[in-house]
Amino acid sequence: MGLFEDLSSFLESRLEEFLRSNPHLELQALADKLADQESEAVRLLGDLRLREKQIEAEILETAQEIQRWHIRIEKARSANRLDLLKPAEEREAALLRQGNQLWGQMELVKGRIQQTIDLQRQIQVRCQEVKVKLAEAEANRAKAAQQTPKANGTEQQWQTIGWNQGYRSSNSNMGAADPLEQSFRKWEMDEELEKLKREMGR
Template sequence: MGLFDDFSQFLEARLDEFLRNNPHLELQALEEKLRDQEQETRRLMADLRLKEKQLQEEILITAQEIQRWHIRIEKAKAGGRMDLAEPAQAHEAALLREGNQKWGQMEMLKERLKQTETLQQKIQTRRQEVQTELTQAQAARAAQTEQRWAVNGWNQSTSYIHNSADPLEQQFSRWEAQEELEQMRRKMGK
């Protein structure tokens, strides 16, 4: 296991060094990570909203049940049926506790949704900042590459022109020398 750990640390160190030497790649990796986190928070928010809607429906159903049992209790009391009214009151109390629990769950869910929305906004803002940095880094890299090309192209063309081993250069030199000789002969012949 020690060899694997050493190799793993070695690879991580090389990766960190590579990313430091290529900051645009590090920014791309960060932007991708932020995009994944943003998608994950959106999925979480959708899930929380769905759970919130389900809880609201359950609370509504529980409230309707409480109302139904409250009417039954009143009816049983009015009819002198305490044997039905007392168990109905216990059932109504259990429904109230259940409704309160669901209400508490919904409040916690709303708070969690609010926190997730805040997190999603922070992630989105950070992602936009990273995208801006990445665009700037890519533009700087493109300018640097273009400048390198221009310098290398200039150097190559300069060395190309002065290269005496170039066949085209040799042909022109011979032709120009022959022309000069012809002009000198004509001048001397006059």
């Protein structure tokens, strides 16, 4: 296992352990995931709509070209210009083939648009269900907090606050402006000093 796999495995197991200890946050994690999925569906739908417009424009342009070459074919046939008639017919056939391919692409895009709309609706329904369950879990947790020891309730409250706030680290200046990081570093350094003193005093 590489470093990335080790860290991924640790993160996954730690997250599972954390969510087992905080079942109400498991619903919040699901709500977050659904929100991400809905954002992705909205983005995909926008991309598909844009592609649909592009294909429509290409179909219109191809149809106009077919019309133009069809008129030229009739003109060449009427003037008995066989040297121009055959190449013009070949050009029209190529354009008809291109138009047919574009129609096929349009059908595929329209199908994907409908699938994405259906998926978005399903996600929205699921979001509503999770919101209801979250409200129920929050009410149950508040009720349970009144009946359990205060220390445990406070710990869960801190974890909930931390989960909802999120965290963004700055790799270039990590910990420089983070009071919590500084407090832990000071504590850890004090512990190291105490350990050194004990070893030297032996």
